[in-house]
Amino acid sequence: MSKRIDVKDLNVYYGKFLAVEDVNINIEAKSVTAFIGPSGCGKSTFLRTLNRMHEVIPGARVEGEVLLDGDNLYGPGVDPVTVRSQIGMVFQRPNPFPTMSIRDNVLAGVKLNNQKMSKGEADALVERSLQGANLWNEVKDRLAKPGSGLSGGQQQRLCIARAIAVEPQVILMDEPCSALDPISTLAIEDLINDLKDQYTVVIVTHNMQQAARVSDRTAFFNIAGTGKPGKLIEVGDTHTIFSNPTQKATEDYVSGRFG
Amino acid sequence: MTTTSLTKSRGAGRAGDKVFSGAALAAGCLILAVLFGVALFLVVQAIPALVASPDKIQGGEGFFAYIWPIVIGTVIAAIIALVIATPVAIGVALFISHFAPRGLASGLGYVIDLLAAIPSVVYGAWGAAFLAKEISPAYDWLANNMGWLPIFQGPASATGKTILTAGIVLAVMVLPIITSLSREIFLQTPKLHEEAALALGATRWEMIKMAVLPFGRPGIVSAVMLGLGRALGETMAVALVLSSGALTASLIQSGNQTIAAEIALNFPEASGLKVSTLIAAGLVLFVITLGVNMIARWIISRHKEFSGAN
Numbered sequence: 001m002s003k004r005i006d007v008k009d010l011n012v013y014y015g016k017f018l019a020v021e022d023v024n025i026n027i028e029a030k031s032v033t034a035f036i037g038p039s040g041c042g043k044s045t046f047l048r049t050l051n052r053m054h055e056v057i058p059g060a061r062v063e064g065e066v067l068l069d070g071d072n073l074y075g076p077g078v079d080p081v082t083v084r085s086q087i088g089m090v091f092q093r094p095n096p097f098p099t100m101s102i103r104d105n106v107l108a109g110v111k112l113n114n115q116k117m118s119k120g121e122a123d124a125l126v127e128r129s130l131q132g133a134n135l136w137n138e139v140k141d142r143l144a145k146p147g148s149g150l151s152g153g154q155q156q157r158l159c160i161a162r163a164i165a166v167e168p169q170v171i172l173m174d175e176p177c178s179a180l181d182p183i184s185t186l187a188i189e190d191l192i193n194d195l196k197d198q199y200t201v202v203i204v205t206h207n208m209q210q211a212a213r214v215s216d217r218t219a220f221f222n223i224a225g226t227g228k229p230g231k232l233i234e235v236g237d238t239h240t241i242f243s244n245p246t247q248k249a250t251e252d253y254v255s256g257r258f259g
Numbered sequence: 260m261t262t263t264s265l266t267k268s269r270g271a272g273r274a275g276d277k278v279f280s281g282a283a284l285a286a287g288c289l290i291l292a293v294l295f296g297v298a299l300f301l302v303v304q305a306i307p308a309l310v311a312s313p314d315k316i317q318g319g320e321g322f323f324a325y326i327w328p329i330v331i332g333t334v335i336a337a338i339i340a341l342v343i344a345t346p347v348a349i350g351v352a353l354f355i356s357h358f359a360p361r362g363l364a365s366g367l368g369y370v371i372d373l374l375a376a377i378p379s380v381v382y383g384a385w386g387a388a389f390l391a392k393e394i395s396p397a398y399d400w401l402a403n404n405m406g407w408l409p410i411f412q413g414p415a416s417a418t419g420k421t422i423l424t425a426g427i428v429l430a431v432m433v434l435p436i437i438t439s440l441s442r443e444i445f446l447q448t449p450k451l452h453e454e455a456a457l458a459l460g461a462t463r464w465e466m467i468k469m470a471v472l473p474f475g476r477p478g479i480v481s482a483v484m485l486g487l488g489r490a491l492g493e494t495m496a497v498a499l500v501l502s503s504g505a506l507t508a509s510l511i512q513s514g515n516q517t518i519a520a521e522i523a524l525n526f527p528e529a530s531g532l533k534v535s536t537l538i539a540a541g542l543v544l545f546v547i548t549l550g551v552n553m554i555a556r557w558i559i560s561r562h563k564e565f566s567g568a569n
Binding site: 051053056081082085086088091093095096097099100112113162163 | 449451
């Protein structure tokens with residue numbers, strides 16, 4: 001239930017503006033890959049090209065290939081809707097649907113596939129997904145209550161439960177802890193550790209300690225200056241990137257001597 | 260630091276606060292006073308008609324017998340207008356907010372807003388002189404093919420000046436109100452929720468069902484109620500379009516009347532008790548509109564927990 005991603009010669013544009021230039025990266029299945037780098041270096045933009053969320057923004061487009069186990073996401077005839085149901089996403093700010101109960105939030109993605117599901121199956125899936133997101137014990141007595149009534153950290157785990165309920169191949173996380181307190185952050189990081197047994201996880205983070213804690217491999221993105229495209233500087237085992245990077249820019253960044 | 264520096268406050272800032280809260284309070288009180296004044300006027304002026312002996316009221320059977328056919332006529336016309344206008348308005352609003360290319364969207368938005376700027380007497384003239392004539396063949400068809408339904412019972416009006424025509428004209432008039440309000444609401448849907456839906460593998464329409472419509476629901480209800488308010492109170496268009504008469508079930512025969520049009524058509528020549536009767540009719544319209552607004556509030560508050568406002 002997890003696939004690898006290989007990106008070849010990817011250029012990402014907003015209209016005429018080249019935002020991210022010439023990325024080549026291989027993301028292993030059943031592992032956690034972290035993207036780090038300074039603000040505006042294009043790591044979030046690049047992440048959003050991995051499930052074709054980038055093109056939701058008017059004028060945004062992509063050149064190059066993103067291969068999910070060899071299948072090009074940007075190939076002719078590929079439906080972005082299908083891509084997104086295979087590659088789930090968790091956003092920076094927790095975004096459960098405010099008009100839905102906790103239960104309906106978890107089932108939101110599954111119901112899209114128009115499968116008729118018995119109540120028993122749905123209940124089992126809700127429990128399994130919430131268990132998977134380490135949230136079941138906290139919400140099992142109030143599944144019919146609105147998801148927006150939960151704390152920020154719980155909402156974020158609800159969003160993760162919603163993402164894994166559709167059983168994706170890959171889960172993308174765009175700074176999932178940046179709006180959370182340290183305890184909620186720890187809960188999410190523990191969860192990421194559990195998730196990699198089943199899923200390919202890609203996480204964008206501003207927090208280098210977090211990247212060091214949760215990821216197997218780390219990719220460092222950087223930008224030469226305002227208006228210049230972001231670039232992938234180097235990618236490698238997390239331990240290597242943090243202790244013995246090959247590039248000077250990486251070393252400056254991870255040691256805090258940046259800028 | 261002494262304690263006085265804490266208790267002393269900047270004079271100018273405080274004065275600004277006081278002026279603002281005073282002005283806000285005055286504005287709030289003024290609204291209440293105007294509303295109360297209108298209500299009081301209606302009640303006081305209506306009392307003679309309400310207490311008069313039945314045979315003195317127009318029709319000779321008392322105020323209730325006089326008012327209920329036109330209450331129902333009013334409601335029928337408003338319902339026709341909303342049934343036609345609401346789906347169209349929501350569709351247009353969604354098209355503008357989520358489907359149309361940006362250039363087309365703003366152009367279409369202006370055109371819709373322009374519809375709201377046309378005076379109601381112009382709509383009335385259009386309905387009476389053009390629409391009624393053009394639509395009467397359709398009424399014939401309805402009478403022939405669906406006449407078994409009481410609402411389409413024939414013979415259809417030859418002039419086309421029926422309550423259905425009036426309802427259609429009203430629909431065109433309330434369309435811009437519902438459309439522009441819904442459009443504003445739809446545009447305010449948080450990007451976050453739209454992206455959440457898309458990232459789960461929703462198509463654009465599924466995203467709209469999942470994020471946009473539930474989020475906009477209270478706004479849509481408000482928009483429809485504002486439209487309903489206009490449809491209930493609209494006077495000139497109905498007065499010009501409708502060839503009024505007694506209450507009939509058939510929508511395609513001439514007949515029926517609305518409160519507002521009844522008042523407008525009869526007030527200039529009324530005197531004495533007749534004036535009171537018409538004002539009492541106005542009071543009834545006032546109460547209906549008030550009731551509609553309260554129901555709307557109730558509908559919106561029922562789902563407060565899930566509104567997204569928290």
